[in-house]
Amino acid sequence: MSPPPAEVPSYLTAEAGLWSWLRTKDHKRIGVLYLVLVLLFFALGGFFALALRLELLTPEPDVLGPMAYNRAFTLHGVIMVWLFLIPSVPTTFGNFLLPIMVGARDVAFPRLNLFSWYLFAAGGVITLWGLFQGGADTGWTFYTPYSTTSGTDVLPILVGVFIIGFSSILTGLNFIVTVHTLRAPGLTWMRMPLFVWALYGTSLIQVLATPILGMVLLLVAVERVAGIGLFDVGRGGDPVLFQHLFWFYSHPAVYIMILPTMGVLSEVICAFSRKNPFSYRMIVLGTVGIAFVGFFSWGHHMFVAGQSVAGSGAFGALSMLVAIFTSIKVFTWIGTLYRGSIVLSAPLVYALGFIFFIFFGGMTGVAVATTSADVHWHDTYFVVGHFHYIMVGSALMGFLAALHYWFPKMFGRMYPSGPAIGSAVLIIFGFIVTFLPHFLLGNMGMPRRYATYPAEFQALHVASTAGASLLAYGFLGIAGYLVWALVKGPLAGDNPWRSHGYEWASHSPPPAANFLTPPEFEREPHDYTVVEAPRVY
Amino acid sequence: MSTEGTHTGKFRAEHFGTLGAQKDAAHLGMWTFLATELLLFTGLFAVYAVYRWAYGGLFHEAQKHMDVLLGTVNTFLLVVSSTLVALAPRALEAKRTHVATLLLLGAIAMGLAFLVLKGVEWGHHAHEGALPGQWYAFEKLRVPGASLFYTLYFLMTGLHALHMLIGVVVLAVLAVRLRRRTITAEYPVALELGGMYWHFVDIIWLFLYPLLYLA
Numbered sequence: 086m087s088p089p090p091a092e093v094p095s096y097l098t099a100e101a102g103l104w105s106w107l108r109t110k111d112h113k114r115i116g117v118l119y120l121v122l123v124l125l126f127f128a129l130g131g132f133f134a135l136a137l138r139l140e141l142l143t144p145e146p147d148v149l150g151p152m153a154y155n156r157a158f159t160l161h162g163v164i165m166v167w168l169f170l171i172p173s174v175p176t177t178f179g180n181f182l183l184p185i186m187v188g189a190r191d192v193a194f195p196r197l198n199l200f201s202w203y204l205f206a207a208g209g210v211i212t213l214w215g216l217f218q219g220g221a222d223t224g225w226t227f228y229t230p231y232s233t234t235s236g237t238d239v240l241p242i243l244v245g246v247f248i249i250g251f252s253s254i255l256t257g258l259n260f261i262v263t264v265h266t267l268r269a270p271g272l273t274w275m276r277m278p279l280f281v282w283a284l285y286g287t288s289l290i291q292v293l294a295t296p297i298l299g300m301v302l303l304l305v306a307v308e309r310v311a312g313i314g315l316f317d318v319g320r321g322g323d324p325v326l327f328q329h330l331f332w333f334y335s336h337p338a339v340y341i342m343i344l345p346t347m348g349v350l351s352e353v354i355c356a357f358s359r360k361n362p363f364s365y366r367m368i369v370l371g372t373v374g375i376a377f378v379g380f381f382s383w384g385h386h387m388f389v390a391g392q393s394v395a396g397s398g399a400f401g402a403l404s405m406l407v408a409i410f411t412s413i414k415v416f417t418w419i420g421t422l423y424r425g426s427i428v429l430s431a432p433l434v435y436a437l438g439f440i441f442f443i444f445f446g447g448m449t450g451v452a453v454a455t456t457s458a459d460v461h462w463h464d465t466y467f468v469v470g471h472f473h474y475i476m477v478g479s480a481l482m483g484f485l486a487a488l489h490y491w492f493p494k495m496f497g498r499m500y501p502s503g504p505a506i507g508s509a510v511l512i513i514f515g516f517i518v519t520f521l522p523h524f525l526l527g528n529m530g531m532p533r534r535y536a537t538y539p540a541e542f543q544a545l546h547v548a549s550t551a552g553a554s555l556l557a558y559g560f561l562g563i564a565g566y567l568v569w570a571l572v573k574g575p576l577a578g579d580n581p582w583r584s585h586g587y588e589w590a591s592h593s594p595p596p597a598a599n600f601l602t603p604p605e606f607e608r609e610p611h612d613y614t615v616v617e618a619p620r621v622y
Numbered sequence: 623m624s625t626e627g628t629h630t631g632k633f634r635a636e637h638f639g640t641l642g643a644q645k646d647a648a649h650l651g652m653w654t655f656l657a658t659e660l661l662l663f664t665g666l667f668a669v670y671a672v673y674r675w676a677y678g679g680l681f682h683e684a685q686k687h688m689d690v691l692l693g694t695v696n697t698f699l700l701v702v703s704s705t706l707v708a709l710a711p712r713a714l715e716a717k718r719t720h721v722a723t724l725l726l727l728g729a730i731a732m733g734l735a736f737l738v739l740k741g742v743e744w745g746h747h748a749h750e751g752a753l754p755g756q757w758y759a760f761e762k763l764r765v766p767g768a769s770l771f772y773t774l775y776f777l778m779t780g781l782h783a784l785h786m787l788i789g790v791v792v793l794a795v796l797a798v799r800l801r802r803r804t805i806t807a808e809y810p811v812a813l814e815l816g817g818m819y820w821h822f823v824d825i826i827w828l829f830l831y832p833l834l835y836l837a
């Protein structure tokens with residue numbers, strides 16, 4: 086492996102000063118800019134999650150009153166879903182790695198890429214301003230007619246999320262065009278890294294589903310301002326129509342969160358079991374399948390909203406199809422791990438956590454997609470447990486796996502392995518303690534979104550809050566050693582994991598132009614039948 | 623004709639290998655954007671379908687109070703303007719830049735005429751009290767739910783008019799750039815993309831017109 090020529094600066098040092106970052110068109114720097122915002126939002130959403138758990142420690146409202154509680158869970162939900170989970174992997178690691186993984190110099194439209202970051206930042210600021218100065222009590226789902234009549238300040242949040250949606254569309258558009266037009270010579274579709282496939286599937290959902298969300302948010306906003314009566318029963322409107330439109334986006338949005346992290350899993354598992362994927366084709370099929378079926382399952386959110394029995398049955402069956410595609414992926418990952426040369430490392434621990442959580446979250450997903458069972462579990466902690474297993478358990482583990490796998494790629498420095506594995510174990514354990522009780526609580530009849538509850542639920546709530554505190558310590562640990570690594574960590578070298586992923590064919594951290602000579606990807610991605618790691622271009 | 627392999631540095635951004643690849647990317651980007659736009663309108667079309675299904679007879683009644691003549695004139699204006707816009711790249715290709723500019727100016731005039739007529743029509747509705755939701759005071763049609771038709775009418779034509787306005791600005795910028803020779807026959811992509819947007823906005827109207835005025 087050739088050492089990086091000293092005279093070529095990395096993208097980090099190519100230009101200096103804050104201003105050079107704020108006007109950069111380099112996809113890597115934009116990825117880092119996104120990472121900063123996304124982590125900030127995550128910390129904020131996590132802080133309010135702790136506040137909620139603290140309130141739920143006792144049956145009485147002692148930390149937060151009912152209204153403050155409503156505002157806090159809206160804050161938590163809105164920030165985590167719209168400001169963290171949806172942009173988390175594509176805008177950060179996607180932006181940073183997609184062009185490198187296809188051997189390009191940048192995304193197709195670099196200026197648009199920077200513009201979408203500013204849109205995201207603006208949308209985030211407006212949303213946060215709305216959440217903090219007035220605060221809404223609608224939850225992140227803005228259900229009508231409550232959201233159109235609530236006395237709280239919903240409007241700025243709707244506007245902020247609308248702008249964030251627009252930014253999400255532009256990122257998706259950029260990725261689609263990049264994958265179609267900027268692949269290096271010889272990089273055919275079936276040779277694309279699995280992370281690129283995952284981002285591509287995600288981008289399609291972003292481009293095709295987000296406008297519907299934009300429209301429905303706009304309609305709620307207009308309703309609040311002008312009283313047009315579209316979702317108002319008194320004027321002949323139908324509030325359930327809102328739910329259909331909302332979930333037409335927001336169910337696929339779950340795949341905007343989970344598909345990219347599944348791509349991360351494919352990369353990480355191949356790299357740390359040092360084996361080719363058990364079946365590249367099956368993972369691609371699973372990705373495309375989930376992206377497609379995800380569009381036709383939104384009605385499972387309305388089993389108790391007066392939907393026809395035939396409709397509910399169809400939506401339930403289609404939702405279960407998602408589980409089939411997901412399990413194809415899970416089995417492929419396990420098949421890849423089987424008889425691999427496992428290298429224990431923080432990214433792999435998170436990946437294993439992901440597999441465990443998606444198994445649990447997926448199984449309970451099939452359970453709530455069963456119409457008769459869902460009537461019992463609807464709007465209870467069972468559902469809260471289910472979607473936290475998917476959105477936190479799986480998506481967040483994937484994000485953390487990506488962060489730990491590509492940290493040396495992005496910043497050229499290494500974090501200490503021991504504390505990293507320790508934090509990972511703590512987080513996985515803390516997560517189980519936090520959310521496993523939710524299934525039990527829900528099954529016993531504890532409804533979601535209440536600040537108070539009958540005393541017999543207290544033991545499980547205390548367990549859940551204790552788990553949340555473990556999670557908090559885990560995240561503090563990560564923050565500690567990553568900041569240390571950023572400043573004082575040992576230099577990682579070009580390919581510390583000896584990974585065969587395409588992205589490691591450039592220096593770490595990469596030069597501004599990504600590659601010093603045009604790369605040639607002669608081998609399949611994730612090909613471990615050859616011993617030596619890819620050449621650095 | 624393929625521009626594959628030519629390295630016209632003047633127009634090509636450095637991350638594209640060839641000018642042809644850059645052209646493809648620009649077109650694909652526009653198509654993807656239009657797909658997004660189509661889905662945005664689809665949200666409204668879906669709402670229209672739902673309420674049309676629920677209040678079929680009422681929508682039929684409400685349509686009798688629409689100004690079909692103005693709607694038809696507007697349809698005509700848009701179809702002709704689209705033809706003009708479609709001819710502009712051909713004129714540019716034939717090195718007749720001033721003709722291309724004039725074609726765009728013609729389309730802009732028609733677009734503005736459309737917006738004026740639309741405004742006149744909205745004025746009539748407002749005068750009669752045929753307005754959305756809480757503002758509804760239309761004496762000729764006092765049936766519960768009747769305001770929904772006008773809610774949808776104003777939302778759909780309003781969103782479309784906003785797109786028309788953006789389209790007019792886009793065409794104006796293109797006309798200026800043609801005059802300044804910053805769009806030339808060598809690399810007419812901007813003109814093509816602007817045209818695609820204009821056609822898209824027209825096609826949306828071709829669906830709005832029968833849904834709101836005819837059937």
Ligand SMILES: [Cu+2]
Nearest residue numbers: 336383385386
């Ligand atoms: Cu769903």
